[in-house]
Amino acid sequence: MTEIWDTERELLEATARDLTAKGYDVVIEPSPNLLPAALSIFRPDAIALGREPKLIVEIASEGAIAAAKVARLQEALAQNPEWKLHLVISRVKRTSLSVMPNELIAPTLDSAKKVAQIEPRAALLLGWSAFEAVSRARRPSVFSRPQSPGRIIERLAAEGVLTPTDAAFLREMAHARNAFIHGDLTQTVDLSQVERFLSTIECLLSAAPWSTLTPE
Incomplete structure (x- = not known):
């Protein structure tokens, strides 16, 4: 190529x-x-x-x-x-992204909850932004560059940060996110799914340091 x-x-x-x-x-x-x-x-x-x-x-x-x-x-x-x-x-230039503190991630989740009542799909996108920010904050050396949802999920599932049930659910949400963000406007997502998704991210944000789990 x-x-x-x-x-x-x-x-x-x-x-x-x-x-x-x-x-x-x-x-x-x-x-x-x-x-x-x-x-x-x-x-x-x-x-x-x-x-x-x-x-x-x-x-x-x-x-x-x-x-x-x-x-x-x-x-x-x-x-x-x-x-x-x-x-x-x-030969793509690799861009490192800043690590966001919890004080910036938490308000994004709060905004996503409000948006979810009006447009769950938009809240899903806000939620993925927060999910990647949380992951980068906890694993800055691993997730320093822009990540696909799938790579984050598989890495955290392999480390034990995500339970198998949560990982399977997040894969479903990743599929919905990818379809919607690439122009499939028929893609739908339930409010209950988005609320569960945001709750999962909140748990990751408030959990003890992930370094106590599987080492990198």
Whole structure:
């Protein structure tokens, strides 16, 4: 690909389209249970199935940290010969976002509750902003850059920050959010769902430091 992409997400989606055109079934931000244990720990950006070999899709920037991860991934792939690495080098400028204090996140949740009474879908979007802000505040090194909802959910679920029930619910809300934000105006969400979503975020905001759970 020679196009210039504004974000790594756009680059990932373009890569997925390219692989789909070649006959693969692409899963972006796959659940760990779709991969062998030795590969699931790397949390690949996507996987491509339906043809041989199966592919681990990784969007990697140039630099020592990314190179070290790719090297470890290649070692794991050597033990799983049915899988191959599909590496895409990104030259997208990575932007780090500021960490928001609780004093700014809490009012956003309060605003979302008020908006929910009028337009639940708009409240859902406000809620996702707060959810990402909470996650970045607790895991600044992991979530320093803009994140997709799916990556945050899978990371927090794997760490035990989210219960399996909450993670499953948030995946449903992420699907609704993605559909709506990308122009599917037929997408609906119930007030009760949004209220549960906002309540989940409030619990994360008020919980003890997440560092007491699974270490990063």
